[in-house]
Amino acid sequence: MSKGERTRAVILDQALAMTSTDGLTGLTIGTLADRLGMSKSGLFAHFGSKEMLQAAVLDRAAELFADTVVRPALQQPRGLPRVLALFENWIRWTLHPVLPGGCPIQAASIEFDDRPGPLRDHIRQHQEDLRRVIMGAVRRAVDEGHLRADLDVEQFAFEGMSLCYGFTQIYRLFQDPKAESWVRLAIQGLVERHRT
Template identity: 45%
Template sequence: MQSRQLILDRAMNIASVEGLESLSVRRLATELDVSKSGVFALFGSKEELQLATVRAAIEVFTAKVVRPARKAPPGIRRVRALGESWLRYTRRPVFDGGCFFTAAAAEFDARPGRVRDTIASARQDWQIFYAATTSEAQELGEITADLDPADLAFELDALARVAAEDAVLFDDDSRYDRVARIMLARLRAVATDPALLEEA
């Protein structure tokens, strides 16, 4: 439904800047010049609106980060593509506040409930996918055998998250460049054939 997607697009943008708690049926209806009853009929409650917003943000993340990276060949090049895709997503933000999940995790990490569980589940799915991609590269013989692939995925993801947080906090785009260099150096250090990481 077009009106539902319009509402969720606005909700994701607001939440990225002001947090999910700032969302309300009244505010969205006013900002989008639609009826309050119409917005309420689509979501029913503030919590359902928040949950729908998180789920919509998962779809955006999948479209902007996961799918583009999966176009890279399996192996260390796909691991690199995941990291670079993550950095692109945050560097040219889809939302005014930068990465939706960086903001949402900070807001709800210590608050039990369905919204937190949904955010945590999305984050866990991403970590599992990143680790599986790294493990596949190791199975293909492109990452050294003495390394725990889940540790490497965690390390690369942590670097990207720091870049996303600091670039926004300090209004310093160069943080992305620094982290991209560090991530590439780390991959070269564990690659069985660093030439695979050379630019095409």
């Protein structure tokens, strides 16, 4: 790994933390450079434009989510355990955030849902990837006979994901510990309702 690649990684780590609290737009090259003790222009040269920096941040955030939430869940046995692990890891991702400001992609979703361009495309792609992972796991749970055969996979995914989105929003705003048991009970109910 060359010097440039190493520095780039360090920059992205800090940029990720900054984005999580201030948003993709709030991310600023000047203060980012300050926190890293390097010059604006030196940092800038690694990305070529602010938009490319933001895109790199999004991709890195998606990697982090995959490493923390998705990948560990995929090591669970296929079927219901894997579905449960996905939701459980997602809940833990919110309860004990790796990044100080919570999930940058969810924040960026709302920040950019009205701003066409490559950044919104990136966000859509990452969210769609997550949806496909969840739907795949649910479908396999049906195939394994853990969930009812007549289950509407898209509907199930929507409800589960909505609960996680809503939980994140409520928990982050109010820091109310009750939200944890609410979302757990809700997910549990969702699964229980469609069990064979």
